Amino acid sequence: MRVITALIILFFPAWLMAQADITQHIVPGRSNSKQQQQKPYVILISVDGLRYDLVDKFHATHLQQLRGNGVAAKAMIPSYPSLTFPNHYTLVTGLYPAHHGLVDNAFYDKKRNETYRLGNRKAVEDSSWYGGTPLWVLAEQQQMVTASFYWVGSESAVKGVRPTYYYRFSDSIEMDTRIQAVKNWLTLPEDKRPHLITFYMPQVDHEEHMYGPESNQAEAAVHFIDECVDKMVRMTDSLKLPLNYILLSDHGMITADTVHQLSMPSAIDTTRFKIPDGDVLVHLYANETKDVQPAYSALKQQAVDYDVYLANDIPARWHYGAKDDYYQRIGDMILVPHAPKSFNFRHRKSLIGKHGFDNALPEMQATFYAWGPAFKSKLQIPAFENVHVYPLVARILGLTITEKIDGSLEVLQPVLR
Incomplete structure (x- = not known):
């Protein structure tokens, strides 16, 4: 113990x-x-x-x-x-998460201009995040x-x-x-x-x-x-x-595959998107709507060992797309790695066991x-x-x-x- x-x-x-x-x-x-x-x-x-x-x-x-x-x-x-x-x-x-508002362990809310993280006690105890x-x-x-x-x-x-x-x-x-x-x-x-x-x-x-x-x-x-x-x-x-x-x-x-981890795709301009922490699911929130489609097209060309979805194209079986996003907290795009691979944008030591996949x-x-x-x-x-x-x-x-x-x-x- x-x-x-x-x-x-x-x-x-x-x-x-x-x-x-x-x-x-x-x-x-x-x-x-x-x-x-x-x-x-x-x-x-x-x-x-x-x-x-x-x-x-x-x-x-x-x-x-x-x-x-x-x-x-x-x-x-x-x-x-x-x-x-x-x-x-x-x-x-x-x-479903898109219907109650906790769409991830960490996510951004554009309306509030705030990020919810499970590590932030103030957010965790704030009832306005919970539907x-x-x-x-x-x-x-x-x-x-x-x-x-x-x-x-x-x-x-x-x-x-x-x-x-x-x-x-x-x-x-x-x-x-x-x-x-x-x-x-x-x-x-x-x-x-x-x-x-x-x-x-x-x-x-x-x-x-x-x-x-x-x-x-x-x-x-x-x-x-x-x-x-x-x-x-x-x-x-x-x-x-x-x-x-x-x-x-x-x-x-x-x-998890801790050897062949996925790096930040070069198609992502981090000055144009907010990206909360995420390794098995990455949300990209555009600062300006006009940047979404060009980034999506570039990411689709680069995508190896992960899928990229626009909010309108997320698989319906996940109940996670734009029409299900009651609180508008899911990214304009999401990146979904193919298990057991995961992203490691910040080059941290990776955990051996992971969840959050399909x-x-x-x-x-x-x-x-x-x-x-x-x-x-x-x-x-x-x-x-x-x-x-x-x-x-x-x-x-x-x-x-x-x-x-x-x-x-x-x-x-x-x-x-």
Whole structure:
């Protein structure tokens, strides 16, 4: 565990470590209505980077047993781009990234003349960047108490609402303490007890980035997660509550080609375009519209081992083109490398494991398991898109969806008893 912690410190952006706020934040004056006190419970666990095949590849026996008593998908298809922030927010809004506004881990907004970066805490906590209605907001609006031990968006008052109980991201809190917090929440009086809990676990993603998804370190991280989930389930089983677990991930991982990386194409005039950090997806935002077409034509002639798309020509299956860009945050052009290659404009040391590529690639596929009284037992289902998780959770909790979403309950309705 010391090795994992050291790597997290090395890899994670400074904001994740700089402000060691380990206190629980509680929004006062919240309580479950009498009606909501009778509802089931959902614990939504994200294991960042848990590729669809790793539980079996590394023989994570507890997760194998838990999914065997419930539902297991062949895979879950992440939204494009298959990156952490866009997909975590998709899971809790039921919206594709271009529809909820987090179109990348880093992107530029022309209207605001500002850049959003996952490493900028001020932006991360600014609710004006976030569209949609996260599950905890939906629940709180309907007088159901929620809690979050980390999730993208949970530190920001989206629509003026945070979870009743939440933490600012910090790796300073030991995993056993986090698990104990879940039990503590579930032993609160009925009017104060959260019925939706989100719980985020970053360890697998970190080890894959540093050593690759096939590495011994990634295997050790999967086993660490396996033990933690088993501990949480055993600890909460004693409470005799109607607890439903959904364990999933945001994306998969591929071993990157760190030798043959792609340099800045000479066709790009950096004085004419804003280019946020990006290696598996590069956005080009033109300072002047007249520069787009000439640059596009030149890039198309140069393109080797990557594709270049105008905003109007991005593949429709990604739901990422100009007509889907509700917040106008996707570049006038995007450059998409052919996996496992990636761009390295700034000649930095490259990570061994990468994600963010075409969400149709098997290596980008995520995990979905679910068990508890709401779910059928010993059920295997085909791969599905992650936008459908939102209406599933809303149905289990008896919440009314109040806005148009991209997910549909019909897709996952068959997993329910």
